[in-house]
Amino acid sequence: MVQTPLRVIGESRPDLPVNPAVRQQPPETISPRQSSPLSSRPQQTADRRPNTARPAAPEAYGASTIPTVTKEKRRFVLLVALVTTALLVSGVWYMIDWFEFQESKSLFSKGEMLYQQGKYSDAKQVYQDYLRQYPEGDFASLSLLRTAEIQDSLLAVEARHLMLQKRLPELVDKAIQAFQGGNYLTPEDNNALMYIEEILAIDPENNYILKMKQKIIKFYMEQGDQAVARQSRNTAIRYYETVLRIEPLYMPAIDKLSELKSR
Structure with a gap:
């Protein structure tokens, strides 16, 4: 009886031919998921659980979504x-x-x-x-x-007024002399109207001088009326204009002068 020598496990047998393709193929690796059919069930159960994890902070997404105010803006x-x-x-x-x-x-x-x-x-x-x-x-x-x-x-003005006040009696005397002499408007440097105006500038309420002025106005108004009666139109106009030179707003002379000029 021939005894066959025992082969040690793992020891190659040189007497048997070896396929090169088989010897070069690396051992197949099995992933943990495929290692066992039972191992996939816990994974599926875990996937079905609700996600209760808190959302990540804004910084976790790469940029802040809250606007910031810089010192320069403030x-x-x-x-x-x-x-x-x-x-x-x-x-x-x-x-x-x-x-x-x-x-x-x-x-x-x-x-x-x-x-x-x-x-x-x-x-x-x-x-x-x-x-x-x-x-x-x-x-x-x-x-x-x-x-x-x-x-x-x-x-x-006050000094002049005081001076004229001193001259007032003298001016009144000269006005009376000119008036009594019939020098109502002439000569230019010595007539009653000239003295009357100087006196009234000093004493506007001098009744004696005011009456003298009214007498002169009355005289020229009467001369104008007489000229109208004589039908001397131009002479009458001249007398009425003289009255207005003494008293510019004397209405009787204005009315009669207007009537004569309208003819």
Whole structure:
């Protein structure tokens, strides 16, 4: 009986031919999922469970979805707010200055109008009101100048008035002499009307001189009426015009002169 030698497991047998394709093929690897049919069931059960995990923070998605305000933006907004406030405040102050300028200008214009009309006392009062209300106004310097001019003028007028007051008796005597001599309007340097006007400038309420003036007017009105009666139209017109030279608003002379010129 021939004994066959025992082969040790794993030992190659040189006496048997070996297929090269079989020897070079690597052993097949089995994945954990395919290792057992039972191993896939827990995985499927786990996949069916609801996802209770919290969502990742915005940063987990790569970028923040909440807008951020940088220091530069805050500074810009603050600067815009400050500029807007400054513009509003300056606009309000401008309107206040404009209205104040208009009021001061109106008051000064009133003083100028009175000054041009020769109402120096009233004008002086207005200028003083302006200086009291607007001591640093645009017309303050001119108001001071006008006040000084008016003061000088009033002083000059007062001095002249005092001088004429001293001359008043003399002027009255000369007016009486000229009137009694019939020199109502002539000669130019020595007539009754000339003295009458000087006296009334000093004493406007002098009744004696006012009556003398009315007598002169009456004389020329009578001369005009007589010329009309004589049908001397041009002579009558000349007398009535003389009356208007003495008293420009004497209505009887105006009416008769208008009637003659309309013929």
